[in-house]
Amino acid sequence: MTSSETFLNATVLIALVLLSLSFLVTVWRVVIGPTLPDRILALDMLVAVALGFIAVIGIMTGYALYLDIAIALGLVGFLATVAFARFVMNREGAEVDDAEGNADD
Amino acid sequence: MIDIIQNYIAGLLMIVGAAFALVASVGLLRLPDVYSRMHAASKAGTLGSGVMLLALAVVADDIAIITRALAGILFFLLTAPIAAHLLAKAAYAAGYQLWESSVLDQMGVTVSNNKQDKEKLETGNKSP
Numbered sequence: 001m002t003s004s005e006t007f008l009n010a011t012v013l014i015a016l017v018l019l020s021l022s023f024l025v026t027v028w029r030v031v032i033g034p035t036l037p038d039r040i041l042a043l044d045m046l047v048a049v050a051l052g053f054i055a056v057i058g059i060m061t062g063y064a065l066y067l068d069i070a071i072a073l074g075l076v077g078f079l080a081t082v083a084f085a086r087f088v089m090n091r092e093g094a095e096v097d098d099a100e101g102n103a104d105d
Numbered sequence: 106m107i108d109i110i111q112n113y114i115a116g117l118l119m120i121v122g123a124a125f126a127l128v129a130s131v132g133l134l135r136l137p138d139v140y141s142r143m144h145a146a147s148k149a150g151t152l153g154s155g156v157m158l159l160a161l162a163v164v165a166d167d168i169a170i171i172t173r174a175l176a177g178i179l180f181f182l183l184t185a186p187i188a189a190h191l192l193a194k195a196a197y198a199a200g201y202q203l204w205e206s207s208v209l210d211q212m213g214v215t216v217s218n219n220k221q222d223k224e225k226l227e228t229g230n231k232s233p
Contacts, residue, residue, distance in 0.1 A: 004112035011116030018123035
C-alpha cells in the first residue's frame, strides 16, 4: 500500500460522502416539487449523480464492467427525460399544479 | 511512477466531480423556478459526472476502458443539453410561469405571435 494508493482510497471515501449528500438534496427536491417539471429535472439530476456513483465504485473496485452500466444508464435517463417532456407538453393546459395562475392566454 | 501520478490525478478529479455534483444539487434546491434550476442541473450536474468518468479513464490501464469512458462522457455531453432544452420548452408550452422577479421573457412574444398567426390562419381558412 503506497502513499498514492492511500490517497486514492481517501478521495474515494470523500467523493462517496459528497455524492451521498448531493443525492439526498436532489431527492428532497423530488419530494417537495412543487411542479411536475421540477420533479422531472430532479430525476434527471439523480441519473447524473448515479453515474458519478458508478464511476467512483468502478475506481474503487477496479471492475471496468461498471462503465457499460454507466453508458446504459445515461441512455435510459436521456430517453426518460425526453418521454417526460413530451408528456408535459401533451398535458398542455390540463392543470398547472401549484396555483401560480393560468397561462397568459 | 506513472501509477502514482495516475492515482493522484484520479483522486483530485473525483473530488472535483463530486463537488460539482453537490453544487448542482444545492442549486437545484435553492434556485427559484424550473427554468433557473435547469441551469444548475444541466450544466454543473453534467460536468460533475463527466469529470468523474474522466477520473475512471485516468486510472484505467486498458485502452478499451479509456475509450469507453471517453465515449460515455461524449454521449452524456451531447444528450444533457437536448434533454434540458426539451424539458424547458415543454414546461413553457404547458404554461408554467417564470419566477415573478424575472426581468425578461423573450419567448413570450414569440409564442403569443405564433398563436395569433395560427388563429389568423385557421379563421382565414375557414371563412372562404
